[in-house]
Amino acid sequence: MTLDVIGYGALNVDKLYKVDRIADANEAGIVRDYSESCGGSAANSIVNLAKLGLETGMVGKVADDREGNLHISEFEEWNVDTSGIVVTETGRSGSAIGYVDSDGERAFYIDPGVNDEIRFEEVDLDYVETAEWLHLSSFVGGSAFEVQRKVVNEMDNSIEISLDPSCIYAQKELDYLKPLLKKLNLFFPNKSELKTLTEREVEEGARELIELGVDVVAVKLGEEGCFVTDGEDEYRIEATAVDVVDTTGAGDAFESGFLYGVLKGRNLRECGEMGNLAASRCITSMGGRLDFEKLPDLENY
Numbered sequence: 001m002t003l004d005v006i007g008y009g010a011l012n013v014d015k016l017y018k019v020d021r022i023a024d025a026n027e028a029g030i031v032r033d034y035s036e037s038c039g040g041s042a043a044n045s046i047v048n049l050a051k052l053g054l055e056t057g058m059v060g061k062v063a064d065d066r067e068g069n070l071h072i073s074e075f076e077e078w079n080v081d082t083s084g085i086v087v088t089e090t091g092r093s094g095s096a097i098g099y100v101d102s103d104g105e106r107a108f109y110i111d112p113g114v115n116d117e118i119r120f121e122e123v124d125l126d127y128v129e130t131a132e133w134l135h136l137s138s139f140v141g142g143s144a145f146e147v148q149r150k151v152v153n154e155m156d157n158s159i160e161i162s163l164d165p166s167c168i169y170a171q172k173e174l175d176y177l178k179p180l181l182k183k184l185n186l187f188f189p190n191k192s193e194l195k196t197l198t199e200r201e202v203e204e205g206a207r208e209l210i211e212l213g214v215d216v217v218a219v220k221l222g223e224e225g226c227f228v229t230d231g232e233d234e235y236r237i238e239a240t241a242v243d244v245v246d247t248t249g250a251g252d253a254f255e256s257g258f259l260y261g262v263l264k265g266r267n268l269r270e271c272g273e274m275g276n277l278a279a280s281r282c283i284t285s286m287g288g289r290l291d292f293e294k295l296p297d298l299e300n301y
Contacts, residue, residue: 003081003130004263005049007042008059008123008148009137009164010115011085012094013067014039019099022107029099038074039096041137041164041252048256048278050078052299054263057081059128061118067093086122088114116141123151133160133259138168145169152183162186164255170196182213186262188255190220202227203234218258218272220251220279228272237272240280254279257298266301274301 018033038047043058050056058080062068064087071093075082094113100106116139128134128151136152139145152161161184163169169177170193177197181187187209191202198205206217210231219227225239257278261271278298281291 001081001130002055003057003132004054005046005133005135005259006057006059006084006128006131007046007135007137008084008128008151009040009042010094010110010112010139010144011038011040011043011058011060011062011068011071012096012110012112012115013037013070014096014098016098016100019101022099022101022105038071040094041166042135043071043075043137044252045135045137045164045256045259046080047074047078048253049260050080052256052260054260055081057084057127057131059084059123061086061088061114061122062093063087063091063114064089065093067095084124084127086118088117090114091117110140112140115139116144118144118147120147120150123147125151125155129156129159131159132263133162135255135259136161136163138164138166140168145172149180152180160185162188162255162259164188164251165193165197167193167196170194174198178212181209184213185215186258187214187217188220188251188258189217190222190251191224194219203229206234207231216268218254218275220254220275222250225276226254226272228268230268233268235269235272237269237276239276242280250279253281260298261301270301274298277301 014037016035017031019029021029023029046056046058062071091114094115095111096108098106098108163184174197194205198208202219206229209217216230223239225237227236254275258271258275261274
């Protein structure tokens with residue numbers, strides 16, 4: 001078995017509340033609507049890529065409960081290989097409780113569950129090495145991060161690696177992340193995460209990461225689009241203007257579009273444009289994954 005991309009990160013069920021406003025401390029808001037869907041950053045990107053016709057798989061951990069079964073069912077629906085997912089009889093699967101206001105802005109609370117209990121011996125390196133790319137996303141717990149870093153250190157160096165750090169990994173000190181950064185072919189921070197990590201603005205921060213050994217840095221800038229660089233070429237690419245419904249999963253969709261472009265042999269600028277396009281398609285509806293009917297633009301780009 002050979003796969004195009006395997007994802008490796010936390011698996012959460014997103015429980016999203018549409019509210020009139022994101023309440024501050026000691027304030028109250030009104031719930032307008034509710035939706036529930038499978039999530040997790042790497043998992044979102046992997047399902048998007050599967051919908052685009054790529055051969056994908058997932059590494060992670062869930063419990064044998066309703067939420068865990070939802071993940072397995074959705075992966076199987078889109079032909080995502082689940083050989084790398086550990087299902088445990090104890091504990092509970094992870095969840096992310098989100099509040100989305102009328103402008104599409106959001107606040108999230110993470111219940112990691114068994115995500116943070118994954119052990120090194122539960123990750124099958126032979127399985128990971130069946131992929132051309134390994135796409136990483138964050139875990140809340142430090143032990144799960146250490147397992148992830150050990151997997152990267154011990155896997156075949158021929159596998160390309162990408163990472164979405166999220167605010168969780170960005171809040172770790174840069175020196176702590178350097179051994180992992182040196183292994184990365186592609187790094188996907190957003191503007192805030194990049195500033196937290198490097199204490200620099202977009203262009204300077206991205207160039208610092210290139211100097212640390214990352215091959216390509218693609219910085220997600222939200223409504224401003226993206227900045228991408230490989231140390232030689234660099235581009236600021238404007239976002240596609242759309243009516244925003246929910247920004248959940250926008251960054252994961254960007255990564256899907258960018259990785260899809262890479263796997264299709266597109267150049268750096270085209271990959272950034274495809275990332276922006278995928279993100280714009282994601283934020284026009286609730287939930288963290290691309291609707292199948294919104295994908296032809298990417299497939300035919």
